[in-house]
Amino acid sequence: MTAHSAVTKLRQFVAGPVERCDFCRARLADWHSHLVETENLRLVCACAGCAAEMTEEGLPYRRVEPRQEALEAFALADADWAMLGIPIDLAFLFRPEAGAAPVALFPGPAGATRSHLSEAVWTGLTRKYPLLGELEPSTEALLVNRSGGRRDHYRVSADHCFALTGLMRKRWRGLGGGEEAWAAIDAYIADLAQTSSRRTARHA
Amino acid sequence: MTPRARAEEALRRIEERIGALDALPESRGRDAARELLEAVLDLHGLALARILGIAATSGHGEALFDAMGSDEQVAAVLLLHGLHPKMPEARVREALKALAPSLRAEGAEVSLLEIRDGVARLRLVAPGAAREAVAILRREIEEAIIEAAPDLDEIAIRIEVGNAQAVAAA
DSSP states (O other), rough: OOOHHHHHHHHHHOOOOOOOOTTTTTTTSSSSSEEETTTTTTTEEEOHHHHHHHHHHHEEEEEEEOEEEEEEOOOOOOHHHHHHSSSEEEEEEEETTSSSOOOEEEEEEEEEEEEEHHHHHHHHHHOOOOHHHSSOOOTTTEEOOOOGOOOEEEEEEEEHHHHHHHHHHHHTTTTTBBHHHHHHHHHHHHHHHOEEEEOSSOOO | OOOHHHHHHHHHHHHHHHHHHHSSOOOOOHHHHHHHHHHHHOOOOOHHHHHHHHHTTTTHHHHHHHHHHHHHHHHHHHHHOOOSOOOOHHHHHHHHHHHHHHHHTTTEEEEEEEEEEEEEEEEOOOOTTOHHHHHHHHHHHHHHHHHHHHTEEEEEEEETTTTTEEEOOO
């Protein structure tokens, strides 16, 4: 603790959370671009300049286009969900980059937990649910919410996945997450339900 | 308690309370505390800026600013409000200069690239240094800069250890 560390802390506390470009540290406005780092499926925040630069040919970043679509006629069968082996009632299924392992992300006390799926399972799923093959690699996911007996399915951009897992991480208690965490999920999904476009065509 | 001790005690209590508030989840209480602090600091910051302005026109400005900037108690508050008479760049360079001999002893060298938008960008060259040694050096540099320029928002140090390069932000 230096003599001036109190000054730093006080300044930071008063300024509140300030988001900065993960590449050049420029201050970001509330609305800013997101990229997914494709090798580790990590979300990064970027200013306009870095977003353009870092998504050039050959670099492992993809731009996230905001998307939220309620899939009203879509239903992931119980048996298929069980096959995924996700320990809680909510997950994001991502379409992998060519040659990469398919990944499902689900919330946990440490943030987003990544669960690798076998090629066989993934191939079977995309055959049965063509939507999965239509997702933008790394930057879009099928959100499956089965908490409280619900069967919600959304096609969302990756930022929703990390926003939701971030929300839960802050409130996670005990093994299962606890009431507060799941209440936060309910609120997030309710908001999604209100603001999403709707797709009513069947996908099964 | 001497005024100096009281000032140090106040800083210590502030740091402690901020730590406690930070540990709370987002809440109306915390937001209210933040807003109140912001308003009180604004009020004092504006008055301090006026005081410095009046001092500047007094004809003794230079000497006064030197005295204020080097007075431990006053400097902390000026830094808090971004009103320190010496620019952050000058203070950072001074701090790095003081650090140079101990870095050189480790075969390392640090340079300030620029300060922009509240972010100080530095380059640390430590050829062949082990990861733990680099981490210690980085910590030393960050602490020295925070001490000299707590009015900066961020310290971004680019580390060069021979062939490998890593961007590390504090």
